[in-house]
Amino acid sequence: MTVLLGLAARRERLRSAVWILAVVMLGAGLVSYVDGYFPTQETLRTYARVISGNPIFLGLGGPVAEPSVGAMAAWRSGGLLFLLTAWMALTIVIRHTRGEEESGRQELMLSGVIGRTAPLTAALVTAAVAALVAGALTAGVLVAIGLEAAGSFAYGAAITAAGWVFAAIGAVTSQLARTTRTATTLGLLALGGSYALRYLGDASGATWLTWLSPLGWSHLVRAYAADRWWPLIVSLVATGVLLALAYALSARRDLDAGLLPVRPGPAAGPYLRGPFSLAWRLQRGLLARWAAGVAAAAALFAGLSGVAPRLAEQPGRVLDAFLQRYGGPSGDPVDAYLWIIVLLLAYTVALYPVLATLRLRHEESSGHAEALLSTAVSRLRWAAAHLAVAALGTLALLALGGFVTGLICSLVMGEPAVGRVLPAALEHVPAAWLVGAFAAFAVGVLPRVSVALSWAVWGAVTVVGDLVGPLIGLWGWSRVEPFHYTPNTVSGEPFTAAPATVILALTALLVATALIRLRDRDLG
Template sequence: MTTATSAPEVPAPAGPAAGGNALAGTRTLIRFALRRDRIRLPVWILALFLGTLATANSFTTLYSSPEDRANAVRSMDSPAGLAMSGPRHYLDDYGFGSMLSHQMLGFMAVLVGLMSVLIITRHTRAEEETGRAELVRSTVVGRHAHLAAALSVAVLADLTLALLLAFGLAGLGTEGIDTAGSLLYGFAHAAVGLVFAAVAAVTVQFTAHTRGASGMALAVIGLAYVLRAAGDSGANDALSWLSPIGWVQRSYPYVDDRWWPLLLCLVFAVVCAAAGFVLSTRRDVGAGLRPEKLGSPTASDALATPLGLALRLHRGTLIGFGAGLFLMGAMYGSILGDAEEMLKGIDEIQEALARLGGAGIAESFASMVMVVLAVVAAVYVVMAALRPRSEETAGRAEPLLATGLSRTRWVGGHLAVALGGGTVVLLLAGLGFGIAGAASTGDGSLLPKLVGAALAYAPALWVTVGVAVVLFGWFPRASQAAWIVPVYAFVVGYLGQILRFPGWMNNLSPFGHVPRLPAADMNWLPLLLLSLTATGLVWLGLTGFRRRDLETK
């Protein structure tokens, strides 16, 4: 007896194979991205929102009288002051609203741009670099779904921030901060965020590496800020019109309330996003449009060592932060000569400067600025100290440690770059600050003073590295908590001086124990204790890493 059998019917392929839907699965990827960023995005948005509200509230105290605001106009009406803030037109009627837009909009545009860039690179290029995108796209997911989902998440984040700012500022009830201006102010943030998100949608197509894509997009943000600063501080206003940051600043919230400059941002964002989609069709998944350079068939002697490999991996970030901090220091140094005029009549800042040691205005102001430069350097050392965690989760650490390379030597290479590189970027920040500060004040002795003041923060950076290593070694899933150190240092060390936070809050930060040079006298004991603390934390973190299991793929 024979039995006839028939093969089961194979379902027709769905998704792209059936209908060629390049956006199939976008909604699912949006939900997935929002779940992955359920902590990251709220922290970003709330930090930007609360920081703006705190600044707006502080203006009513710092510039409470018309005389104070008149002094602020005189201090800002200089090329250096306008380069640090925005167009001069805001100074024509310098109320609390125009003051907020003038001093904060350009600075916030950089931060919103940074948030948007990181959203795009995290959910596109990082997914391809780790191989997850190829796995996901082997299912019913269209070619453009990842980029569309990332842009959608960036749009949601920017619009959420815009609405929070609009209603939050309007609800303050501050004179000069009305509802119409607050709506424009909020949506100006969304507009510039969309521009830089779209720029990142293009940069992720060129390189196969997340850091390279982020670096190119951040370079565009830096160029936009420099063009804006050059146009606002000089006679050639046309330079500012080449910058998206200049566009949103020229919407003049609380002054003229012009909406049409935001349309320039929208058009530019649409063009860049469309270009990103088109370019994505001209490359393979995981590859970039820019061809990889052929390397040497044999590694150099330096590259064959843990330190040499780590330096090669970190060199782009190190160069970028070094150049950025040098320029940032130079920008602050250029206004050091006008510090006394800028801060004259602002009692709260005068009192904060007096508490730093009673030195001259230039030295006291420099010591406050030095906190900001040190915190930016701390951002670099956290990124560098957490690079071993990225290598581990990406599966690149396992083949290295499967050889004769020990865990301590492997992590030690990255830590050496973090510790030494952090000191180098501090040195560059001090050099930029000192050179420009000495030129603006005519006091050549400021150069060695400011370089020394910058280097005094090196032990605090080393403690920051130690905290990151402890988290990486013992609690790898909580490694991102290391970012609390620089954020807390900025809030307490810089804003706390003006808002008079309790002294014990400053003592919780390693940066709070550094002598506030050049205003205060040098004290070596805190620096020695910080160095010993950093040594102990690094040893503790390495001990934990040697004892725990490696995350494998």
């Protein structure tokens, strides 16, 4: 067990450190933002009243029970710190259980003097420690910058609890699924469903929905206000039940097998006639899941567009700041809200070409690419096929998100919106392609760190972008990311081709460099 823990810690020393650093920096940055933007108690009270009367704001982070810097910063996170920690813990467990089985390394380790459940236990301990460090460091930093200790430690405990619950969920999905990809998909579906339940519960006032969400239990702590520790008992009990289930399922299955039935595909098919059809076959499941998620998210947020006109009733300073960021030339709160939905879709969909492009690295490291390239298929055709699927899939997802958003908004508000929202969503395609091109560049030039580097680029673009950046005081940094240069045509800003042309040129340069390097370097 000690050897497995040491190995896991060594493998996670950089990856988990980045996650933990992101959590701590966001927690401290939000406090700095609130302290600078709401300098007086009166402005805090005003904004707390705005939040309490607006379902959109309530859905982001729940009600603000007390107009203080700490409570406002905890609300401002919108559960982002809980979400990040949960995601970190989930992926750690899956990577060190199902991922190790799929690669064959766990079978080699179990041939020694190691118990059957030792790898699962080591993965859970690693994830639990990472979540604990994230919560403890965040609490310590918040106390150091002047927030009250009771609220800070309650907030840190809520962050840790979210990580522990989803570490246990990752343990369960690793037993159910036969592949790392399926286990991760199931875990992320649980995470997304938990966030959606919590959002709907806080936005509608239906507290019972929040109680059904594992992320909601951390929100119910209400740090810096009520400082309720007892909702975390629910998190601990759920974690214990899930862990017991994971160990029971582990004892009922064979090594490298999952409990969910696997339907074998046909040995051959009429459509597998070249690299592109093979790439499509490998990528279509990912695209289908993304399409379902994008459509559901677009419908959810567009369904709340009917409350956007209430923003015009809010205090001048809050409304002015909101319209200055998102209102564009029209200055209409409805247009501003539609633009926020488009931005949310754009930054989220930008992750798809990253994941689709990283399939190249997976095929290479698993040895599948070597077998394929031993035939008449060239490296350039193989790589170009996957990149083409990634590019077309990105275009399809943004078109789908824009159409669903426009359609639902048209039904809710009683006026056509598809003609404005769909083109605005498609205008973000070049920027999303550029994010994917960075992933292609990493796979071609720096394959060993391509996964971490690709995720880091997408995370940096999202954090400093026009959607998240202003929330944490990084408004000025948005100029370094491509989505910032997409005009807000929803609100009447004229479309200009120059930024898109420059972005497409950079995309082509990165992809060409990646393909040339991939053609010349050794595989593996």
